[in-house]
Amino acid sequence: MEAPTDADLIAAHRAGDQRAFGELAGRYRSRMWGIAVRMLNHPEDAADVVQEALVAAYRRAGSYRGEASVRTWLHRILVNACIDRIRHEQRRVVVPFPETEPPALRPDMAGELVTRLAVVDALAALPVAQRAAVVLVDVQGWPLDEAAGILDVPVGTVKSRCSRGRARLAVLLGHLREEEA
Template identity: 50%
Template sequence: MSARYEPTDAALLAAHVAGDDRAFSTLAERHFDRMWNVAMRVMGNREDAKDALQDAMISAFRRAADFRGDAAVTTWLHRIVLNACLDRLRRLRSRRADPLPDDLDRSMRFASTADPETAAVQRDLAADVAGALEQLGADQRAALVLVDLEGYKIEEAARILGCAPGTVKSRCSRGRAKIAVLLRGWRED
């Protein structure tokens, strides 16, 4: 039985640049879930996340030839998604965001459906966490989304954000402190 060949991300990007019509869509499909999660968590609502992700994919499609290979293709893609989100947030700053994203937190998938009261409490907590995230500045929110929600290591998040690892650590620390204050009622309950 022979193993099926799966091209690397770099090979797909190179094939796209060389004119392969399917290579970029294969690459985008491969990483869609994580890019969508980043966009949703940074933007805070489905419509803005869709728009930001679309902007990011168009940008990546057009700028593929500029990829230097200094980082992994996934890091490059996530950086483009994050930049598109931050650009969109700047443009939307004067517009009030929708209160909560539709798919608040992956942890909700693990909520117990056997106990409706527990599930309701978990939904309320997820909604409050999402609301607290929306109150953070874009830099702190992006760092927390990458490190705490998406599970990136500090160094990888620093590459995606284009800053030093110490900066990511401090943004996460300050963001967590603000969220702790905003969610202190949960600890008291």
């Protein structure tokens, strides 16, 4: 038996199936968290926003019109929740540390950590709209048309936001190239 499609699951949820939305959320939760953590730069905030987005989607399932895929609809709710969080909270400085012991075989762990922190800080310095576009397209690998659907803007707007964001990142991270030389 084939697994139900996303559209089947949303329809089943609307019809009262208690398990359908849980299955749908399970399909996308980890990917949603990946987007949220890169946009918010804080794992706990990301977890909260994913939870808020899934609750909002659960409650708004009746208003889903099917104009976009269920996946795009869920991610649009998530990105909007991330943008709301960014706009309403004071910026926090968080230094992420690995949760497990690093392998001893990697010779330049300190350099890698410095680079990772620089990239995280640079992403956080981008305007929210550029950060959302860069995270979706360049970090998560979404196609431009799907990122445009999630952000609810034309494809050209996503391209220009990515271009401006990349240019800003190049300036903010230019010192990393100089260190390699």
